[in-house]
Amino acid sequence: MDDDIITLTVVDREGENHELEAPTDMAMNLMEVCRSYELPVEGTCGGMALCASCHCYVLTDHELSEPSEDEEDMLDQAFFVEDNSRLSCQIRISKELDGIKVKLAPVGD
Amino acid sequence: MIQTDILIIGAGPCGLFTVFEAGLLKLRCHLVDALPQPGGQLSEIYPKKPIYDIPGYPSILAGELVDNLMEQIEPFKPGFTLGERAETVEKVGDKMYRLTTSRGTQIEAPVICIAGGLGCFEPRKPPIEGIEKYEDKGVDYIIRDPEVYKGKKLLIAGGGDSALDWTIFLSDIADEVTLIHRRTSFRGALDSVEKVMDLAKDKKVNLITEAQAIGLNGNGVLKEVVVKTKAHGEITQSVDNFIPLFGLSPKLGPIADWGLTIDKNAIEVDTRDYSTGVPGIYAIGDINTYPGKLKLILCGFHEGTLMVQSAFKYINPDQKLSFKYTTVAGVNGFES
Numbered sequence: 001m002d003d004d005i006i007t008l009t010v011v012d013r014e015g016e017n018h019e020l021e022a023p024t025d026m027a028m029n030l031m032e033v034c035r036s037y038e039l040p041v042e043g044t045c046g047g048m049a050l051c052a053s054c055h056c057y058v059l060t061d062h063e064l065s066e067p068s069e070d071e072e073d074m075l076d077q078a079f080f081v082e083d084n085s086r087l088s089c090q091i092r093i094s095k096e097l098d099g100i101k102v103k104l105a106p107v108g109d
Numbered sequence: 110m111i112q113t114d115i116l117i118i119g120a121g122p123c124g125l126f127t128v129f130e131a132g133l134l135k136l137r138c139h140l141v142d143a144l145p146q147p148g149g150q151l152s153e154i155y156p157k158k159p160i161y162d163i164p165g166y167p168s169i170l171a172g173e174l175v176d177n178l179m180e181q182i183e184p185f186k187p188g189f190t191l192g193e194r195a196e197t198v199e200k201v202g203d204k205m206y207r208l209t210t211s212r213g214t215q216i217e218a219p220v221i222c223i224a225g226g227l228g229c230f231e232p233r234k235p236p237i238e239g240i241e242k243y244e245d246k247g248v249d250y251i252i253r254d255p256e257v258y259k260g261k262k263l264l265i266a267g268g269g270d271s272a273l274d275w276t277i278f279l280s281d282i283a284d285e286v287t288l289i290h291r292r293t294s295f296r297g298a299l300d301s302v303e304k305v306m307d308l309a310k311d312k313k314v315n316l317i318t319e320a321q322a323i324g325l326n327g328n329g330v331l332k333e334v335v336v337k338t339k340a341h342g343e344i345t346q347s348v349d350n351f352i353p354l355f356g357l358s359p360k361l362g363p364i365a366d367w368g369l370t371i372d373k374n375a376i377e378v379d380t381r382d383y384s385t386g387v388p389g390i391y392a393i394g395d396i397n398t399y400p401g402k403l404k405l406i407l408c409g410f411h412e413g414t415l416m417v418q419s420a421f422k423y424i425n426p427d428q429k430l431s432f433k434y435t436t437v438a439g440v441n442g443f444e445s
Binding site: 044 | 154155158227233235236237267268269290291292296321323355356358359404
């Protein structure tokens with residue numbers, strides 16, 4: 001496998017698994033990876049943790065950096081927030097994330 | 110009846126700058142925006158964030174950019190209808206449209222420029238099953254008249270300033286106020302947070318943290334909210350009103366019904382002049398789409414600039430337009 005590529009799984013809102021490959025050397029975040037595969041992630045604010053449209057649940061026990069205060073604030077305005085909720089735009093694609101599995105959170109109307 | 114040359118829907122950066130470019134061609138503009146202030150996303154979402162890709166500005170705060178644009182377009186005396194949503198457009202004559210806003214304001218213009226960005230900002234609605242059934246029958250996303258809650262049992266949800274402020278305010282009016290929030294800490298202003306904590310201590314507000322509303326029960330009218338809590342599992346709270354306050358999010362809104370070609374919430378345009386295919390209607394900025402589209406403010410400025418050239422020819426088919434640099438011709442505003 002290419003050193004700079006990790007694989008990850010995204011479960012969409014219908015419960016279907018999508019195996020994705022993502023480069024670790026392009027400063028991408030998980031929201032952008034989902035969008036590049038045309039998964040239904042809006043990313044309305046472009047990745048500033050300002051809209052919560054990329055809300056997801058982390059299903060594996062990968063160690064992620066703690067959510068910033070901005071991210072927590074935005075999660076306050078999201079729905080169906082769980083302990084494993086994150087904004088995928090705040091999850092940087094790195095080697096440590098290889099094998100991570102996330103599920104897209106339901107979207108409001 | 111307001112009359113103008115170019116009716117711009119959306120007072121974000123692209124809509125604002127279009128006033129300048131239109132003014133250079135002696136075309137007048139009127140802007141309509143659902144938000145109460147100009148600036149669109151820049152004012153509403155990120156006024157204190159820096160933008161680094163405005164040509165000539167190594168860094169500028171979004172709010173400053175809006176202030177600068179307002180100063181730049183002032184000579185061209187644009188009209189503003191703010192806090193009103195563009196609702197319907199009808200053709201009322203050859204080369205004449207009439208737009209009606211959510212408050213009934215009517216504006217007529219031969220050209221409409223849709224610079225609506227992500228759409229209109231509307232309250233975020235919790236995706237709780239059946240919530241639509243209870244809208245205005247117990248579920249309120251906006252508090253219009255606090256007096257209607259006199260003697261009522263309320264459940265407010267949210268953790269920001271509006272949830273805190275309304276909890277404080279309504280605790281004096283309503284019979285019973287419960288505030289639920291998903292965490293134990295609040296992001297609102299510190300004194301509001303302290304006030305709510307004090308009210309909770311004095312039993313004037315029932316504060317449930319680490320909790321979220323997950324269900325609504327009732328019989329045509331809202332009767333109960335099901336709340337999932339970390340400490341006690343699911344509890345059912347008997348209420349008269351459920352008031353979820355989760356901020357605003359943009360929706361394309363009525364523009365979707367105007368007969369334009371829409372792809373993934375964006376209006377398809379011809380990149381020669383950003384026309385929509387419907388004569389006299391153009392779309393610029395984040396709301397349009399075309400091959401190679403980038404949602405950047407600087408691209409929107411370019412789009413508005415080309416768009417007004419086309420609008421001029423559409424409005425004045427017999428007049429020749431001679432292009433002049435501002436450095437040569439200066440900026441000659443309107444008297445009033």
